[in-house]
Amino acid sequence: MRVISAVFLAASLTTAVHGCTTIIAGRLATADGSVMCTHSNDGEGETDPRLVYVPAADYPPGTMRPVFWSPELYPRYVGSARNISAYAPVDGQTPLEPIGYIEQVAHTYSYMEETYGTINEHQVGIGESTCSGVFSAKALGHGGQALFSVDTLTQLAMERTNSSRAAVELMGRMAEAHGFYGQDDSFEGGAESLLVTDPHEGWIFHILSDPTKKSAIWAAQRVPDDHIGVVANAFVIRDLDPNDKANFLFSQSVYDVAQAQGWWRPDHGLLDFAGIYSDGEYAHKYYSGRRVWGVYHLLAPSLRLSPDYEEYLKSRPYPVTAKPDKKVSVADLADVHRSYYEGTQFDQTVSIAAGPFGTPDHVASGPASGSNVTGNWERTIGLWRTSDTTIVQSRSWLPNAVGGVLWYGPHAAPYTLFVPFACGMTSLPASTLGFQAKLDKGSLYWGVRYLANLVQLKRNLAVKDVVKLQQDMMTKSLNMQASVDAMAGSVGAPLDPTPIYLEHARELLAALWGATDALMFKYADGWVNEYTPQGNFKSSTVPAPDWWLRAVNYTGGPPPVPPRPHRE
Ligand SMILES: *[C@@H]1O[C@H](CO)[C@@H](O)[C@H](O)[C@H]1NC(C)=O
Ligand SMILES: *[C@@H]1O[C@H](CO)[C@@H](O)[C@H](O)[C@H]1NC(C)=O
Numbered sequence: 001m002r003v004i005s006a007v008f009l010a011a012s013l014t015t016a017v018h019g020c021t022t023i024i025a026g027r028l029a030t031a032d033g034s035v036m037c038t039h040s041n042d043g044e045g046e047t048d049p050r051l052v053y054v055p056a057a058d059y060p061p062g063t064m065r066p067v068f069w070s071p072e073l074y075p076r077y078v079g080s081a082r083n084i085s086a087y088a089p090v091d092g093q094t095p096l097e098p099i100g101y102i103e104q105v106a107h108t109y110s111y112m113e114e115t116y117g118t119i120n121e122h123q124v125g126i127g128e129s130t131c132s133g134v135f136s137a138k139a140l141g142h143g144g145q146a147l148f149s150v151d152t153l154t155q156l157a158m159e160r161t162n163s164s165r166a167a168v169e170l171m172g173r174m175a176e177a178h179g180f181y182g183q184d185d186s187f188e189g190g191a192e193s194l195l196v197t198d199p200h201e202g203w204i205f206h207i208l209s210d211p212t213k214k215s216a217i218w219a220a221q222r223v224p225d226d227h228i229g230v231v232a233n234a235f236v237i238r239d240l241d242p243n244d245k246a247n248f249l250f251s252q253s254v255y256d257v258a259q260a261q262g263w264w265r266p267d268h269g270l271l272d273f274a275g276i277y278s279d280g281e282y283a284h285k286y287y288s289g290r291r292v293w294g295v296y297h298l299l300a301p302s303l304r305l306s307p308d309y310e311e312y313l314k315s316r317p318y319p320v321t322a323k324p325d326k327k328v329s330v331a332d333l334a335d336v337h338r339s340y341y342e343g344t345q346f347d348q349t350v351s352i353a354a355g356p357f358g359t360p361d362h363v364a365s366g367p368a369s370g371s372n373v374t375g376n377w378e379r380t381i382g383l384w385r386t387s388d389t390t391i392v393q394s395r396s397w398l399p400n401a402v403g404g405v406l407w408y409g410p411h412a413a414p415y416t417l418f419v420p421f422a423c424g425m426t427s428l429p430a431s432t433l434g435f436q437a438k439l440d441k442g443s444l445y446w447g448v449r450y451l452a453n454l455v456q457l458k459r460n461l462a463v464k465d466v467v468k469l470q471q472d473m474m475t476k477s478l479n480m481q482a483s484v485d486a487m488a489g490s491v492g493a494p495l496d497p498t499p500i501y502l503e504h505a506r507e508l509l510a511a512l513w514g515a516t517d518a519l520m521f522k523y524a525d526g527w528v529n530e531y532t533p534q535g536n537f538k539s540s541t542v543p544a545p546d547w548w549l550r551a552v553n554y555t556g557g558p559p560p561v562p563p564r565p566h567r568e
């Protein structure tokens with residue numbers, strides 16, 4: 001397993017353009033009063049797609065908590081120290097050694113984690129997006145002195161806090177005390193952003209190393225209750241108001257470092273956090289801004305934001321947060337994560353690059369992939385290389401156990417089914433595991449991966465079957481959730497949501513594989529195949545569009561048969 005990971009790593013490090021899209025919505029910006037945050041884990045194919053359950057635990061005084069390095073690829077952790085069976089060493093894997101220790105607390109809360117802690121039993125939710133930053137640092141034991149990755153900070157927030165504000169303060173304080181390191185020790189990926197929610201409010205949190213490389217600089221801004229916000233691999237927090245403690249939290253280093261570097265003075269007025277500490281978009285122009293525009297274009301079209309700008313930091317093209325035109329639902333956010341900018345001038349389903357059957361899934365190109373041609377594809381929100389997408393929903397009017405729901409969308413959002421899990425569950429099904437090097441029909445990740453690849457046979461037609469499945473399963477999930485909510489509200493004793501949610505996940509897994517079989521038959525071999533009565537079937541042809549045939553010189557192919565020679 002390690003060998004396979006190493007090969008993936010070697011192939012991808014040169015292009016290491018991790019990217020994640022995250023969206024947050026305050027309680028008055030959602031249709032039902034939920035606070036929500038989302039996250040698409042857009043790695044480079046090697047990202048660990050597993051969702052695991054981390055049980056609550058009690059510790060005697062004096063216990064130390066080990067801290068591990070975060071490889072951010074499969075397997076993200078190996079060993080027994082975290083007491084999670086999915087991470088037990090297999091096939092000769094070597095357990096990770098801690099890079100340091102901190103004092104453990106008496107009790108840690110239960111939570112669910114993918115690469116990052118995602119929701120805990122108190123409905124605290126997190127969505128992550130890697131950002132550029134002007135400082136970066138390396139980990140202890142890996143050439144540096146910083147103890148915490150963003151992965152570990154999110155785990156600590158899950159283990160130790162019961163509100164978004166407490167989570168932000170804990171992560172900031174811990175990183176200041178022990179150091180923060182980013183995914184890469186370079187401007188690309190040196191910094192991090194988290195959207196942090198609870199049943200009442202949500203925060204945008206940004207963090208990077210400080211120049212000593214063993215502490216941190218961080219700031220957080222509260223999202224107005226009737227607003228949504230978007231972070232897509234670039235900081236968004238701009239003017240920090242140090243006197244507005246209800247809406248801004250930050251480290252003193254924000255001011256000290258900026259002043260020491262000569263980047264800000266008190267007489268400059270409010271400090272522009274992104275303006276000073278972000279290094280702008282990475283990968284290429286519009287890599288971040290286009291997605292931010294894309295989300296607002298779908299959810300707040302009346303803002304009429306321009307998709308164009310000169311430079312992302314300098315131009316400040318988009319607001320930090322904004323009021324959506326219509327209150328958003330879980331299904332709305334799922335759809336936004338599937339967007340290829342359909343119907344706009346950036347629509348990736350209708351170009352010669354999309355081929356005759358309109359696929360927007362443009363795979364890696366450019367010199368790092370072995371091509372001589374430089375260029376870039378439009379960075380869409382929906383993306384073929386996503387390992388998983390999460391939507392966290394926190395609801396203040398319900399008991400925590402059922403109020404907090406993680407909608408887990410394995411593999412790429414455009415093709416995924418979002419499978420709900422209540423935060424009070426005491427286990428997760430084995431179907432939330434999965435390893436990209438080992439096909440496993442018991443895995444939701446593999447079911448969606450299978451579907452996403454079969455769709456490519458005739459993408460423009462097959463995606464309609466997928467959308468129908470997604471809509472039917474979303475309705476089924478919402479109905480199941482509503483019935484559990486009703487039970488939780490009516491019974492006096494706390495309701496254990498585990499059995500009902502597990503059974504529901506089992507049904508979605510079955511529906512997913514059923515859909516792959518149906519797609520395989522329907523679009524096999526370039527036909528569209530249908531069963532007909534009396535056990536027969538009909539295969540129809542679906543020609544490529546005229547414009548595409550002309551564009552690829554179909555008209556210049558072999559000519560018609562010339563007149564036959566006269567036989568004398
Ligand atoms: C490990 O987890 C199991 C159940 O998940 C629990 O019973 C056990 O007490 C845990 N062990 C430690 C050392 O926390
Ligand atoms: C939340 O955590 C704080 C600080 O640890 C604690 O005082 C409070 O009782 C907790 N609230 C709930 C509802 O658990």
Ligand SMILES: *[C@@H]1O[C@H](CO)[C@@H](O)[C@H](O)[C@H]1NC(C)=O
Binds near residue numbers: 370371372
């Ligand atoms: C890149 O250019 C070199 C030199 O012209 C050529 O040998 C090679 O095949 C090209 N690679 C691709 C992928 O076209």
Ligand SMILES: *[C@@H]1O[C@H](CO)[C@@H](O)[C@H](O)[C@H]1NC(C)=O
Binds near residue numbers: 553555556557
């Ligand atoms: C199209 O095909 C014809 C006939 O083979 C050829 O002469 C022409 O150059 C081709 N055009 C393009 C754009 O490839």
